[in-house]
Amino acid sequence: MARAAPLAPTRHPSPYVRALALAAVTLLGAWLGLLAVGSIRTPVGPMDTQMTLRPSVSGGTKINVSPLGALRLDTHHAPLRLDVDVDQLDPERSRALVAHPERLYGLQDEITRDIRHGTVDLMLRSGVAVLCGATALGLAVYRTPGRALAAGGTALALLIACGAGAYATWNPKSVLEPRYSGLLASAPSLIGNARSIVSDFDVYQRELARLVTNVTTLYEATSTLPVWQPDPTTTRVLHVSDLHLNPAAWGIIRSLVEQYEVDVVIDTGDTMDHGTEAENRYLEPIAALGAPYVWVRGNHDSTATQAAMERQENAIVVDDARTVRVAGLRIAGIGDPQFTPDRSVDAAGDPAEVAAGRVLAAALRPPSDATHPEPLADIAIAHEPLCVRQADGLVPLALAGHTHSRKQYELPGGTRLMVEGSAGGGGLRALEQGVPEKVTASVLYLDRETKALQAWDEITLDGLGGTRAEVSRHLPKSNTPGGEGASPPPSASTG
Numbered sequence: 001m002a003r004a005a006p007l008a009p010t011r012h013p014s015p016y017v018r019a020l021a022l023a024a025v026t027l028l029g030a031w032l033g034l035l036a037v038g039s040i041r042t043p044v045g046p047m048d049t050q051m052t053l054r055p056s057v058s059g060g061t062k063i064n065v066s067p068l069g070a071l072r073l074d075t076h077h078a079p080l081r082l083d084v085d086v087d088q089l090d091p092e093r094s095r096a097l098v099a100h101p102e103r104l105y106g107l108q109d110e111i112t113r114d115i116r117h118g119t120v121d122l123m124l125r126s127g128v129a130v131l132c133g134a135t136a137l138g139l140a141v142y143r144t145p146g147r148a149l150a151a152g153g154t155a156l157a158l159l160i161a162c163g164a165g166a167y168a169t170w171n172p173k174s175v176l177e178p179r180y181s182g183l184l185a186s187a188p189s190l191i192g193n194a195r196s197i198v199s200d201f202d203v204y205q206r207e208l209a210r211l212v213t214n215v216t217t218l219y220e221a222t223s224t225l226p227v228w229q230p231d232p233t234t235t236r237v238l239h240v241s242d243l244h245l246n247p248a249a250w251g252i253i254r255s256l257v258e259q260y261e262v263d264v265v266i267d268t269g270d271t272m273d274h275g276t277e278a279e280n281r282y283l284e285p286i287a288a289l290g291a292p293y294v295w296v297r298g299n300h301d302s303t304a305t306q307a308a309m310e311r312q313e314n315a316i317v318v319d320d321a322r323t324v325r326v327a328g329l330r331i332a333g334i335g336d337p338q339f340t341p342d343r344s345v346d347a348a349g350d351p352a353e354v355a356a357g358r359v360l361a362a363a364l365r366p367p368s369d370a371t372h373p374e375p376l377a378d379i380a381i382a383h384e385p386l387c388v389r390q391a392d393g394l395v396p397l398a399l400a401g402h403t404h405s406r407k408q409y410e411l412p413g414g415t416r417l418m419v420e421g422s423a424g425g426g427g428l429r430a431l432e433q434g435v436p437e438k439v440t441a442s443v444l445y446l447d448r449e450t451k452a453l454q455a456w457d458e459i460t461l462d463g464l465g466g467t468r469a470e471v472s473r474h475l476p477k478s479n480t481p482g483g484e485g486a487s488p489p490p491s492a493s494t495g
Helices: 015-037 091-099 101-142 145-168 172-176 194-199 203-220 248-260 277-288 303-310 351-364 385-391 427-432
Strands: 039-044 047-055 061-065 069-073 080-089 179-182 234-240 264-267 293-295 315-317 322-326 329-333 379-381 397-400 407-410 416-419 439-447 453-461 469-474
Touching (some): 015 047, 015 101, 039 101, 047 101, 080 145, 101 145, 234 248, 248 453, 329 351, 385 397, 385 416
Parallel strands (some): 264 293, 329 379, 397 416
Antiparallel strands (some): 039 047, 061 069, 069 179, 322 329, 439 453, 453 469
């Protein structure tokens, strides 16, 4: 009789494979648990909301106010995002708050309590959800209670660790720097005026209550967005650049001037594409923009362009390092020394740019015998960032364009350099590109007395064919190491 062949030894997966498999089961089960039961319905002031925890790479909080849009807050950095869906309002309380804004003070404490209780309830429910989800999936996969409980316990430990990370990185001032999308992008009044942003102490409760109250107002008056009441101590500057003959840019600028009650528009050049006489009719809408229009020549603007701009009613041309006073601000600037409409010459590092920057710096330098020298201008402007960068230490704020990329820098001498993108979305040339450039502009809030920058809003619209809009509020962080403005200064540019 033939003997049976011996059985092959059973091969068990390595410990690393088993650990990875357990981690996959744990994460998938926790995620399924959160999807199934990891949310709560809770009132926040006059609003009924649904709070949910979602896995996320960057964390933060997203507030969905359907159908008005969404707000995103950088409240924390952890692999969990808090989603808050505003479902409906209590009609009676809504009308009472709109009719009696003084009730806001009592609302602050109530909202804070509601959010605290809702967050605690959400964490408890989420803990149960991830524990049950991971345990159930572990039992279905491994068929052993030990492995299932290990998956559930690991999921609960991960949730607690994420909660601890969110608590450790919690930023209550994030409510002052929201990013708006949808219809809410047209309502800058939701964040209050720049003066209160700088001076308020109990920031989180007060500004969060302001958000809730203004969203209430939006619900009650959906046909008319609330008008932001200008702060008498704030000067609003609209910074645009690189229109490049896009006719839609004038409508955008006019709308921003009206919405933000802008005191002065500053255009840092490249209004034209080729600087020809035939393009000069493009400048005619400037007269009806509703605010003084300060302009400096770019490398796509010819001397003929500048002459046509000087003839426009409401336009103020700045060149030859001279200083003009507009809306209480002293603005100094110099036109781009190059005219390169075909972009055949790289403007970065050209000796003419360097020379122009030195001329501007020399005009802004206080007399050497001054005991306590004060800046001779509040803002320095030029088209090329490398040109205006030479005014570092001589003015608190410098504005430029040219790169079609919005960036800002804290220069070594203390000057903040803000480079704007393209308010024309790259102009008509954007049609030649596969992906159209975004339309960008910024509203700067300056103290009317000290001229110090208090805050700024970055407005971003989708390019040609797009429909999205977003507004982001930012605060100066010049005294925070590694904070905003800590990027290195520009070293090259094209355009």
